Amino acid sequence: MNANRIATAALLGALVALALLPFLGEKFTVQICTKIMIMAILAMSLDLLLGYTGLVSFGHAAFYGAAGYALALLTPQYRAANFWTSFPLAVAASALLAIVIGFFVVRTRGIYFIMVTLAFAQMLFFLFFDTKIAGGSDGIYIDVRPVARIGAWQPFRLDDFMHVYYLALVLLVLTYVLLRVILRSPFGRVLAGIRVNEHRMLSLGYPTFRYKLACFVISGAIAGVAGYLSAVQFGVVNPEMLGWHLSAAVMMMVILGGMGTLAGPAIGAAIWMLLELGLQSLPSAGGVDLGKHWQLLMGGFIVLAALLLPNGLIGFLDRVRGRRDESHD
Amino acid sequence: MEFNTFLIQLLNGVQYGLLLFLVSSGLTLVFGIMGVINVAHGSFYMIGAYFAWWLAGGLGSFWLALPAAIALTMAIGLVLEALLIKRLYRRDHLSQVLLTYGLILVFEETRSILWGDDVHGVPIPAILSASIPLTETLSYPVYRLWISAVCLLVAGLMYWVIQKTRLGMMIRAGSANREMVQSLGLNIELVYRVVFAAGITLAGLAGMIASPVSAVFPGMGNQVLIVCFVVIVIGGMGSVKGAMVASLLIGLVDTFGKVLHLEIGGLKLLPELSSMTVYLLMAVILLWRPEGIYGRRL
Amino acid sequence: MTETVLRTQGLTRRFGGLVAVKDVSLECRMGEVHAVIGPNGAGKTTLVNLLSGDLEPSAGKVVLGDEDITGLAPYLISKLGVGRSYQKTNVFLPFTAFENCRLAAQSRLASSMRFFRPALADREVNAAAGRALAAVGLETRGSTPVAELSHGEQRQVEIAMALATRPRLLLLDEPLAGMGAEESARIVTLLKGLAAEHAILLVEHDMDAVFAVADVLTVMVNGMVLESGTPGHIRSSRAVQEAYLGSEDAE
Numbered sequence: 001m002n003a004n005r006i007a008t009a010a011l012l013g014a015l016v017a018l019a020l021l022p023f024l025g026e027k028f029t030v031q032i033c034t035k036i037m038i039m040a041i042l043a044m045s046l047d048l049l050l051g052y053t054g055l056v057s058f059g060h061a062a063f064y065g066a067a068g069y070a071l072a073l074l075t076p077q078y079r080a081a082n083f084w085t086s087f088p089l090a091v092a093a094s095a096l097l098a099i100v101i102g103f104f105v106v107r108t109r110g111i112y113f114i115m116v117t118l119a120f121a122q123m124l125f126f127l128f129f130d131t132k133i134a135g136g137s138d139g140i141y142i143d144v145r146p147v148a149r150i151g152a153w154q155p156f157r158l159d160d161f162m163h164v165y166y167l168a169l170v171l172l173v174l175t176y177v178l179l180r181v182i183l184r185s186p187f188g189r190v191l192a193g194i195r196v197n198e199h200r201m202l203s204l205g206y207p208t209f210r211y212k213l214a215c216f217v218i219s220g221a222i223a224g225v226a227g228y229l230s231a232v233q234f235g236v237v238n239p240e241m242l243g244w245h246l247s248a249a250v251m252m253m254v255i256l257g258g259m260g261t262l263a264g265p266a267i268g269a270a271i272w273m274l275l276e277l278g279l280q281s282l283p284s285a286g287g288v289d290l291g292k293h294w295q296l297l298m299g300g301f302i303v304l305a306a307l308l309l310p311n312g313l314i315g316f317l318d319r320v321r322g323r324r325d326e327s328h329d
Numbered sequence: 330m331e332f333n334t335f336l337i338q339l340l341n342g343v344q345y346g347l348l349l350f351l352v353s354s355g356l357t358l359v360f361g362i363m364g365v366i367n368v369a370h371g372s373f374y375m376i377g378a379y380f381a382w383w384l385a386g387g388l389g390s391f392w393l394a395l396p397a398a399i400a401l402t403m404a405i406g407l408v409l410e411a412l413l414i415k416r417l418y419r420r421d422h423l424s425q426v427l428l429t430y431g432l433i434l435v436f437e438e439t440r441s442i443l444w445g446d447d448v449h450g451v452p453i454p455a456i457l458s459a460s461i462p463l464t465e466t467l468s469y470p471v472y473r474l475w476i477s478a479v480c481l482l483v484a485g486l487m488y489w490v491i492q493k494t495r496l497g498m499m500i501r502a503g504s505a506n507r508e509m510v511q512s513l514g515l516n517i518e519l520v521y522r523v524v525f526a527a528g529i530t531l532a533g534l535a536g537m538i539a540s541p542v543s544a545v546f547p548g549m550g551n552q553v554l555i556v557c558f559v560v561i562v563i564g565g566m567g568s569v570k571g572a573m574v575a576s577l578l579i580g581l582v583d584t585f586g587k588v589l590h591l592e593i594g595g596l597k598l599l600p601e602l603s604s605m606t607v608y609l610l611m612a613v614i615l616l617w618r619p620e621g622i623y624g625r626r627l
Numbered sequence: 628m629t630e631t632v633l634r635t636q637g638l639t640r641r642f643g644g645l646v647a648v649k650d651v652s653l654e655c656r657m658g659e660v661h662a663v664i665g666p667n668g669a670g671k672t673t674l675v676n677l678l679s680g681d682l683e684p685s686a687g688k689v690v691l692g693d694e695d696i697t698g699l700a701p702y703l704i705s706k707l708g709v710g711r712s713y714q715k716t717n718v719f720l721p722f723t724a725f726e727n728c729r730l731a732a733q734s735r736l737a738s739s740m741r742f743f744r745p746a747l748a749d750r751e752v753n754a755a756a757g758r759a760l761a762a763v764g765l766e767t768r769g770s771t772p773v774a775e776l777s778h779g780e781q782r783q784v785e786i787a788m789a790l791a792t793r794p795r796l797l798l799l800d801e802p803l804a805g806m807g808a809e810e811s812a813r814i815v816t817l818l819k820g821l822a823a824e825h826a827i828l829l830v831e832h833d834m835d836a837v838f839a840v841a842d843v844l845t846v847m848v849n850g851m852v853l854e855s856g857t858p859g860h861i862r863s864s865r866a867v868q869e870a871y872l873g874s875e876d877a878e
Contacts, residue, residue, distance in 0.1 A: 051454025056423050088459045092875045104612050108619045108872065111366055111422055111566055115558040116615065122555045130604055186739040193730050196719045203717075204678060204792060205705035205734040237464060244551075255427065270486040288442055296442070306428035 011263060018169055022162050030165050031233070037168040038229045039177050042264035043253040045222035048179060051260030052188070053215050054195035055106075055151070056114050056296045059121025060223060060250055062101065063094040067224030067244030068231035069128065070094070073139040083158065087228055094224025095127050096215050097124075102216035106209060118244055129239040139238025143230060158232050172266075176221055179262055182218070191215055197275035252302060255309070275301065333463050338584055344473050346534050347480035348582020352553055352561040353572045354487065355531035361567030362524050365417050366425050368431040370532055370600075373552025377402055377533025378540040379548060382449045391454040395537060402533035408525030414525055437547065442532060445545050451540040476538050483531070487569060496520065559607050563614045565624025574622060579607050629656040630692075631795050632826035633678065638687035640673055645672040649850040650687070655796060655826040660818060662829045664840035666870075670850035671830045672714055675800045678828070679711040691796065705734070710794030712785045714801045714830075718773050723768035724784050728756035731791035743844075759791035764813050779806040785812065790821075791847040797827045803836055813817055838862070846870070 006299035018037070044065055049055045049323050059206065071089035075081040129137050145158040156163040182188050190211045193201045201208050233236050249272060258270025263291045290297065339429035356370045384394035413432075417425045453472045460468035494515070536549070544548070560579055562570025584598055586606035591599035599606075614622070633655040640648040648670045655661045656702035665669050675681040678689060690698045692853050696704055696858050705711070719727050732755035733739060733746065747753065760766050763783040768776065773784055786802050799818075803811045811833065818840050821827065837844070840859050845855040854861060861867055 025780050043453035048421075058426065070734065103613045107615060110361065112562060112620060112624075114422060114426060115367070115562055116611070117613060119555060119558050119562065119608060123605060126604050127602075129659070129876075131601070182742050184497070184731055184742045184745045184747075186736065186745060186749070188742075189726075189730060189733065189746045190739045192722075193719060196721060197717065200719065202700070202702045203705055203711055204731050204788070206739065207702050208607070226424075234536030235532050251427060252422075255423070293438045293442055294763050295434045299431045299436075299438065303428050304412065304431075306431060307413075318531065 007263070015173065022165055022256055024103075027161060030036040031161055032273070032277070034161070034165045034233055035166050035230075036270050037165075037172045038226050038233065038265035039253065039269035039273055040321050041168075041172055042223055042226040042250055043257070043269040044179055044262055045176055045219045046250050047183075047254050047259060047262055048191075048222070049215060049260075050254055051258075051265070052183060052195060053191040053212065053295055054198075055212060055216070056251075057099075057117040057216075057219075058244065058251070059248035060117070060219070060243050061244065062121035062225035063098055063123045063223035063231070064126070064246065064250075065128075065237070065239070066097045067091055067094045067133055067227035068237040068241050069140075070097035070224075070230045071146065071228055072142050072307065073134060073236045075142050075144070075146070078143055079205070080147040081210050083146040084150075085099040086146050090228045091221050091224040094227065096218025098217040102213045102220070106212045106216055118247070121242060121244060125239050125242045125244075128242060134237070137239060139236055140173040142235045142237070145235065161233075165231070168233075171225055171229065175225065176262065176266070179222075183262070187211065187214070198276035201242070211309060229318040252305070256305060331555055331602065333467050334588075336463065337467065337469060338484075338588055339474065339581070340469060340477075342581035343549055343577065344477045344480075344580070345576035345584055347477050347484070348539055349553075349556060349560055349580055350573050350576035351480050351483060351535040352532045353557040353576060354484075354496050355528035357564070357567055357569060357572050358560050359525055359528040362412075363418055365414060365525075366422055367414070367429045367525075368426055368531070369382065369555065370529060371550040371552070371557065372433050372436040373402065373406075373529040373550070374539075374553045375533040375547075375550030376405070376436065376538040376543045377530075377536030378451075379444060379449075379536075380533070381537040381540045382451045382545045383444065386450055391451070391541075398537050399530060399534060403526050403530045406529040407522055409529075410522045410525040414625040415521065418521070433551070435552075441547070442557035449545040451545060458591050465505050470542075472541060476542070480535075483486040483534070484573065491569060496524075504508060553594070559611045561621065562611055563621055565621025567625070570624035571623035572620055579610065582610055629658050631656050632692060633828070634690045634691070635690040638674070638677055638689065639671075639685050640677055640682060641685040647850050648677060651847070651850075651852055652687075652846050652854065653754050653855065654692050655828050657795070658821050658822055658824075659842040660827045660829055660842045660877045661845065662831060662837045663845045663847060664831065664837060665847035665853075668746060668849075671845040671847055672800055673713070674847070675828070675830060678704075678784045679709060679798055689763075697820055704796075708795040710792045710796070711798040712788035712789045712800060714804060716778075716781050716785055718784050718788065720774040721772060723770050723772055724760060724765055724776065724787075725756055726782075727751060727773055727784050728759045728787050728791045731788040732759065732793075734792055755793065756791055758845050759787040762786045762790055762817060764817075775789075779810040779856075781783060782806055783810070783814070786817075791818065794803070795826060796824050797821065799827065801832060802829070803831060803833045811836060 004111060018033070021033055042060075042327070046057065047051050049057050050059070067090040069079065070093040071086050074086045092254070093110065101117075101120045103112060105120065108116055110180055130132055147155060148156055148158065156166070156167060158164055183191075190201065190208075192213060193206070194208050197207055199216050227241065253268035254265040255268070255271045255273050257266065258264030276294070279297050280291050282290035282294065282297075284290060352370070352374055355366065357371075361364055364406040377398060380398035381391070381394055384397050385391045388394050388397065409432075413428065453470075457475050459476075461471060462468040482605045499569060532553075535553075556579065559571055559577045563578065564573075564575030583603070583606060586603040587600050589599045618624070631654050632654075637683070638651040639646065651671050651799060653661065653663075653673060665821065674681065675686050680696070680703070682698055683698050687697070688695060691704070691707055691709065693709065698705065699707075707715060714771055719730065720729070720869065728754060729746070732752045733749070735755070736749075736752070757766070758768075760769055763786050765780060765783050765848055773781055776784065782802060782805060788798065789797055803814060806814065811837065815836050818829070822840075822842075828843065829837070841853070844858055844861040846853045846867050847863060854867050855869055856864075856866050
């Protein structure tokens with residue numbers, strides 16, 4: 001019980017810190033933090049799929065990008081979209097995409113699942129990259145951010161970076177709470193069973209396909225939330241939002257932080273983004289511009305992490321503390 | 330469609346399919362024998378092409394560059410297996426995917442540092458630079474026929490190994506079973522090292538021989554990898570026969586998809602959405618046989 | 628008149644050239660323990676797999692109650708009231724013994740697509756799990772992860788999970804495998820008690836247990852039914868003695 005109290009205290013502490021940050025930090029810091037929180041939402045959504053259900057999706061970015069593109073396509077040129085309609089519609093777009101893709105991929109197992117999720121995500125990537133549907137490889141600019149108006153009142157302004165920060169924070173907390181509730185529910189227990197022993201779940205009478213598909217859709221929808229926020233923050237969407245570099249990065253965030261812990265991947269997102277930032281600002285060494293070629297060191301880091309940290313940071317810490325490696329119930 | 334146009338597209342489709350087979354057979358073999366998914370496999374296609382360009386330029390001859398590039402690629406494969414890949418044999422797929430994905434980044438950036446990000450061309454070797462005339466206006470390049478010939482030769486070699494050798498017996502049994510390998514009197518560490526190196530060299534070879542016709546550019550490895558995945562999903566993981574069937578299928582579907590015109594209800598489908606055809610094919614296969622045409626039921 | 632819960636007709640399963648199960652016809656009735664015995668490789672586990680849906684028959688029929696369940700998926704067969712335990716322990720190792728049973732009991736809900744109330748708040752499911760655990764004698768071990776239980780206790784969880792799904796037909800594949808004498812005795816008593824409200828198909832090698840508990844015996848050799856009948860009939864059958872009982876497994 002003591003460990004749980006410490007964990008809860010840590011979470012609340014982090015929450016307070018995040019709530020106060022904008023008053024203590026500069027604009028740049030606040031914006032980085034917003035980006036981190038958005039990635040944390042994305043990472044938690046993948047954790048539901050990967051950490052809790054054991055479905056290794058290598059194409060998760062597709063649902064992130066889809067919502068971003070949805071907002072971009074819903075935004076009229078030079079005018080603002082309505083937040084209250086565009087947000088649900090964008091998330092619905094991601095969910096719908098997840099239903100369609102999920103219907104095909106959830107029937108596969110193991111290595112096939114990894115490959116087909118990647119393949120379908122890449123299909124989407126090429127669809128946007130090669131065609132003129134949405135600006136091709138350049139993407140689309142969202143000239144005016146969505147407006148959240150209730151009558152004459154604007155509760156928040158999405159062109160204000162502080163408001164975007166707090167919206168991201170609120171959605172981060174809501175996502176965390178929602179996922180905790182879902183994981184504790186009968187549905188969540190089925191997912192856990194599927195991860196440990198899907199064959200047994202089938203012989204116990206569970207039609208596992210439906211549950212995996214539902215998980216895939218929920219996960220995709222939450223990724224859409226992150227994608228929408230990202231489009232709002234940066235005002236631009238491009239095919240890279242659907243690309244496999246992002247899919248791989250999110251997987252790394254989940255692994256780094258610790259699969260199947262929910263809070264772990266959120267921390268992993270922070271670690272990853274800060275690592276990326278740090279590497280990108282490296283100077284030249286030995287005639288090589290390390291900052292420009294930051295992916296070289298990032299790649300090396302990923303190789304090492306994959307070799308040495310199969311259970312992520314939290315698993316590593318657990319081992320250091322001598323606790324046995326078990327799944328998290 | 331005119332017959333000659335059809336013939337040209339058919340030859341192109343088969344050539345593309347055979348090249349795909351060369352690349353994907355390496356990937357499927359490594360997984361079938363060692364149980365390792367190497368997503369950096371596509372990078373070796375790129376590495377092979379860049380070696381061909383670099384060595385052809387440096388040595389002044391495509392024919393000198395080819396064996397040198399093959400040797401270099403094999404060497405990299407042997408070292409890579411000894412240092413990293415062999416640690417993946419008992420690991421889960423996720424770890425394998427991540428580690429080899431990290432390798433992709435390392436390879437991409439190293440290439441960028443060494444040779445930059447420009448697109449390069451490799452001149453077609455003189456002996457093969459002729460074209461076979463089909464009509465007064467149409468002709469077919471000998472070099473493309475040579476590519477297909479090389480692929481068929483390698484495929485034949487693979488067939489012989491798989492059907493006639495002890496190693497081949499193991500491949501056909503589809504096992505990543507150490508005991509079986511050892512009982513066949515083979516040194517398992519050596520076998521794994523050579524198989525891995527051979528697998529990635531197949532991808533490299535494909536890149537080398539393709540370079541005169543498809544250019545040498547940074548994204549080529551990733552591009553081919555995705556198609557390889559589609560090949561394997563359709564053909565079945567671990568099956569060389571499946572890789573051949575699926576590769577030819579995809580080669581033809583993709584090639585013809587780009588030249589046919591298809592409009593349904595005012596919507597322009599082909600050739601505008603030609604890049605989606607192989608994925609649609611994959612989707613259909615998934616509905617019918619999720620483990621691939623020749624894949625084992627998981 | 629006891630009701631026939633399960634009936635098979637000419638059940639056959641081929642693997643390429645090998646016929647693992649050939650032309651097996653048998654019946655399981657409510658209130659009866661029908662034991663299937665035979666030497667290793669006789670096809671007993673394959674038979675159970677055919678009945679639970681883990682394998683599809685090459686030929687023949689399986690009828691549960693009034694319904695033809697031939698070739699149905701395992702989860703559908705389970706929902707129709709068939710509970711199965713596996714020869715090789717097939718449980719959720721990281722979960723507690725209670726959670727194993729609870730998840731099994733939860734499968735009886737019309738749907739587990741419930742997202743908002745905690746799973747542990749469902750008192751009926753919890754009670755069913757508790758009853759299943761108590762039936763096999765593990766009520767004090769509920770909060771222990773199954774991975775930490777002894778092999779015999781894990782086999783008990785295996786049975787409890789099948790029980791927690793409240794089936795009419797129980798398919799038990801070597802439930803006593805690896806159990807000590809005391810645990811075996813407890814399970815035998817359990818089976819005798821269960822027989823009243825279930826139809827039980829029991830595959831076992833422990834002859835003492837089989838003869839203590841079985842109402843009907845079917846002897847399988849090389850995938851086929853050699854003999855079928857009451858324990859007395861089987862014990863005195865010369866064919867059975869030659870083929871099976873006369874060898875190492877006599878009392």
